[in-house]
Amino acid sequence: MTTSLSPDLARLADPAVRPDPYGVLRTLREASPYTDPASGIVVVGRRSDCEAVLRNPKVSSDRQGSGITTVPQMPNLMNLDAPDHTRLRRLAGKAFKPRLVQQWRPRIEEIVRELLTDIAAGENTADLVSAFAYPLPVRVICDMLGVPREDHPVFEKWARSIAYTVDPQLVPGRLSTEVVQEVEEARAGFVGYFGRLIAERRHTPRADVLSELISAEEQGDQLTESELIITCILLLVAGHETTANLILNGILGLLRHPGQLRLLRERPELAEAAVEEVLRYDAPAQMITRIAREPFTIGDTPVTPGTPLLVLLAAANRDPDVHRDPDTFDISRGDPGHLGFAAGPHFCLGSVLARLEGSIALNAFAQAFVEPRLDAESLRYRPHVAVRGPDRMRVSFKEIRVDAVRVTGTSERSVASRG
Ligand code: HEM
Numbered sequence: 001m002t003t004s005l006s007p008d009l010a011r012l013a014d015p016a017v018r019p020d021p022y023g024v025l026r027t028l029r030e031a032s033p034y035t036d037p038a039s040g041i042v043v044v045g046r047r048s049d050c051e052a053v054l055r056n057p058k059v060s061s062d063r064q065g066s067g068i069t070t071v072p073q074m075p076n077l078m079n080l081d082a083p084d085h086t087r088l089r090r091l092a093g094k095a096f097k098p099r100l101v102q103q104w105r106p107r108i109e110e111i112v113r114e115l116l117t118d119i120a121a122g123e124n125t126a127d128l129v130s131a132f133a134y135p136l137p138v139r140v141i142c143d144m145l146g147v148p149r150e151d152h153p154v155f156e157k158w159a160r161s162i163a164y165t166v167d168p169q170l171v172p173g174r175l176s177t178e179v180v181q182e183v184e185e186a187r188a189g190f191v192g193y194f195g196r197l198i199a200e201r202r203h204t205p206r207a208d209v210l211s212e213l214i215s216a217e218e219q220g221d222q223l224t225e226s227e228l229i230i231t232c233i234l235l236l237v238a239g240h241e242t243t244a245n246l247i248l249n250g251i252l253g254l255l256r257h258p259g260q261l262r263l264l265r266e267r268p269e270l271a272e273a274a275v276e277e278v279l280r281y282d283a284p285a286q287m288i289t290r291i292a293r294e295p296f297t298i299g300d301t302p303v304t305p306g307t308p309l310l311v312l313l314a315a316a317n318r319d320p321d322v323h324r325d326p327d328t329f330d331i332s333r334g335d336p337g338h339l340g341f342a343a344g345p346h347f348c349l350g351s352v353l354a355r356l357e358g359s360i361a362l363n364a365f366a367q368a369f370v371e372p373r374l375d376a377e378s379l380r381y382r383p384h385v386a387v388r389g390p391d392r393m394r395v396s397f398k399e400i401r402v403d404a405v406r407v408t409g410t411s412e413r414s415v416a417s418r419g
Contacts, residue, residue, distance in 0.1 A: 006038040018381040029315035033298040045315035054344040059290040095212035101352045109407040120400040137243035146208040158186035245284035245389025255374040264366040271359040274331040279340030286314040313339045367404040
């Protein structure tokens with residue numbers, strides 16, 4: 001992927017396309033499945049083909065040495081295959097059971113109120129990227145892992161550096177030596193930090209995700225020290241920019257479709273459905289990659305071992321064979337599920353948490369912001385192609401009613417996490 005791409009595919013990496021990639025994605029979906037003549041990448045964009053690839057045991061998630069990324073990867077859930085993946089997923093999944101995740105609702109509501117209180121204390125305008133959508137998931141996952149508040153900023157910096165490792169390299173040589181060095185430094189920082197935190201939790205367990213991961217056990221098997229560290233890093237990295245983009249793409253969708261914003265304000269019970277629509281209509285994770293391990297075909301396209309596949313989730317989510325009026329943003333559509341969290345064995349481990357954070361944040365935006373207006377000139381996108389979302393997004397408003405964001409009961413978790 002770091003070599004040449006045919007013009008159609010190269011357009012995906014063009015910064016001018018980032019604000020609205022859906023025309024390019026439609027062209028690629030309609031032409032798919034096909035082999036890009038310049039790079040040899042198999043492009044998959046139809047919903048049924050994407051799903052078939054993601055569930056196919058003949059594809060691998062181990063992209064090391066494939067040219068899709070030049071940053072050395074640590075073996076983690078995202079890049080391992082069965083049986084190693086199955087074992088790790090079973091153990092890590094124990095800390096992410098829906099019942100355990102839902103217990104964090106009051107704490108997430110509290111964090112949302114804290115952020116809105118800070119915004120309300122300033123001018124009647126704010127950059128919702130830096131003031132709301134980015135800090136929220138970091139504070140949540142840091143609290144869940146038991147990282148003290150004063151260390152959150154350094155975590156945010158490290159998580160941002162490592163975000164480069166999840167982007168397929170569609171632009172030749174885009175990862176400079178400095179970026180690779182930044183990634184290495186961030187990893188070293190995380191490894192040292194989590195090593196110390198794990199030792200503390202082994203000694204004194206708490207009501208947090210880290211203690212759950214340490215004690216997770218399956219038939220006498222447990223996560224090793226290095227697996228624990230790598231899983232903690234992955235949780236931060238995988239759930240940071242993706243969740244921020246879910247919130248930002250959602251707010252953007254609501255601001256651009258005032259009727260939908262009104263609907264959510266009047267019917268807060270639609271918040272979960274609104275999240276599903278954002279994941280479909282403007283997917284934070286636009287595409288993922290796989291490598292063929294054994295030969296197979298998609299439609300008429302033969303795939304040989306070692307071939308990289310580009311699975312265009314955001315194209316599949318607008319496939320008219322599955323979704324009616326796929327280019328319309330409609331939070332009440334209630335049609336078949338999307339591929340926003342992928343499918344198959346690597347289906348997002350944090351989906352329950354992402355949905356919870358997304359629905360609380362979008363509802364808070366709809367209920368608390370009085371007469372919000374997008375400053376369209378301020379909108380800028382990050383360079384990342386796979387995890388796509390705004391870098392700057394100013395919104396002005398008449399007032400913020402923080403009290404409109406309810407907190408469900410008392411947050412035992414918040415006490416535990418501060419403890
Ligand atoms: C809206 C927010 C999110 C989106 C759109 C998203 C999307 C995805 C996608 C598409 C994958 C599949 C990757 C692949 O197959 O190559 C994935 C996997 C994963 N996600 Fe998420 N994610 C989100 C939030 C989170 C959160 C909050 C966490 C945890 C705190 C998380 C943790 C993970 C992990 C650990 C995996 C790897 C699972 C595996 O390979 O078995 N994600 N996510």
